[in-house]
Amino acid sequence: MPTGNAPVLAGARILVTARRRGDDLGAALEDRGATVVHAPTLASVDESARRLRARTRDAIGRPPDVVVVVTATAVDRWSAAVGPAGLGPGVLDLLTGARVMARGPKARAALERLGVRPDWLGEAETTAGIADLLLADGVDAARVLVLHGGRRDADLEEALRAGGAEVEALQPYRWVPLDDRPPVRSAARDTAAGRFDAVLFTSAPGAQAWLRAVRREGRLDEVRARVEERQLLLAAVGAVTAEPLSFAGLLARTPATSRLADLVRLVLEELGDDRHALLTGHGLLRLRAGTVTLDHRPVPLSPGGLALLRRLASTPGHVVSREELLRVLPGASRDPHAAEVAVARLREALRGALRSDQDGGQDGGQDGGQDGGRNGVADDDGGLVRTVVRRGYVLAAR
Incomplete structure (x- = not known):
């Protein structure tokens, strides 16, 4: 039996849609054994330093009563752009003299790095709570400066203006969607075709751009079916990031806290969970997007062998006829002998993997052909795929 010390994500193929921190x-x-494909769905474009500094000088000259900080990256890039122009002290005075609202813990941490402690923290990492609070307190005639992230929150600005506020906005950077780019469109097709075990998202705009690519390729129904059948994991860093996926009818898993480390832990738990594996006499069998693993050790299989094993594993312990196996094999053969040859090759690949793990252990017997074993079942070498005489084949799972 395999020793079980292989990386948990061995054999898994994962699509990462993030650019920043991707x-x-x-x-x-x-590091945990996965094969990772990067297809960023957004590009970050910085605001012109000259324009950002000019607008910052205007804000310093007419200090706001309230400052709303949407993202940590906005704080960091704003500070980096205005600092070389000698505007740092003015920005610090602007912030310390205003009521500062931070959308979430990351925005708060960025402010604290500047020596500013926010007056209010939005735990849900949405701007809706900020707008509700400010409108409840009253913003009539108040000057409000909104420091936006990569996506400008027009709804927040509109709500504050409707409440009587004078709203100014700074946007140190903006997101540009890449959903029409070949790498993203190719990744969308590959996702629908079952070539990924998981797709990861770190921002709502990034998730939206990925969805547009999927829709552009006409593959949303296929992706949804794979998610519903638990063949594909969609994982988002937080609830806000997952919203576009939910609106599209796609279930996305999220960690308890919006941290990349927790997102990685979620993927480990989902893809490495023993509940989603088949227990065999040779270890836990997992079906990955491009291979299978036994106790996290990849088993090299041809496309035909992988197709056969997927079909057998879909009904473990139940007989699958040669005709049914023919239907999933690549090509259009109708010859039952083709299924027998493919099964023999699958068994040989499995035997090779088992011999490697068992350090030259003994083969378990012959295919059996027409020789009936107990209850009409003939054990094959390794015992994973067994012949049921005159009926077909069965994947032996406990």
Whole structure:
């Protein structure tokens, strides 16, 4: 039996849609055995430093009563852009003299790095709570400065203006969707075709761009079916990020806290969970997007062998006829002998993997052909795929 010390994500193929920190996320998954494909769905474009500094000088000259900070990245990039122009002290005075509202813990941490403690923290990481609170307190004639992230929140600005506020906005950077780019469209097709075990998202705009690519390729129904059949994991760093997926009818899993480390842990738990594996006499069998593993050790299989094993594993312990196996094999053969040859090759691949793990252990017998074993079942080498005489084949699972 395999020793069980292989990486938990061995054999898994995961799509990472993030650009910012996508490398960190991918490295963490690769360290645990996954194959990671990067297809960023957004590009980040910085605002012109000259324009941002000019608008910052205007804000310093007419200090706001309230500052709403949407993202940590906005704070960091704003500070980096205005600092070389000598505007740092003015920005600090602007912030310390205003009522500062931070959308979430990351925005708060970025402010605290500047020496500013926010007056209010939105735990849900949405701007809706900020708008509700400010409108309840009253913003008539108040000057409100909104420091936006990559996506400008027009609804927040509109709500505050409707309440009588004078709203100014700064946007140090903006997201540009890449859903029409070949790598993203190719990844969308591959997702629908079952070539990924999981797709990961770190922002709502990124999730929206990925959905547009899927829709552009006409593959949303296929992706939804794979999610519903638990053949594909969609994982988002938080509830806000998952919203576009939910609106499209796609179930996305989220960790308890919006941290990349917790997102990685969620993927480990979902893809490595023993409940989703088949217990065999040689270990836990897992079906991955491009291979199978026994106790997390990949088993090299041809496309035909993988197709056969997927069909057998869909009804473990139940007989599958040669005709049914023919239907899932690549090609259009109607010859039952083709199924027998493919099963023999599958068995040989499984035997090779088992011999490697057992350090040259003994083969378990012959195919059996027309020789009936007990109850008409003939054990094959390794005992994973067994012949049921004159009926077909069965995947032996406990």
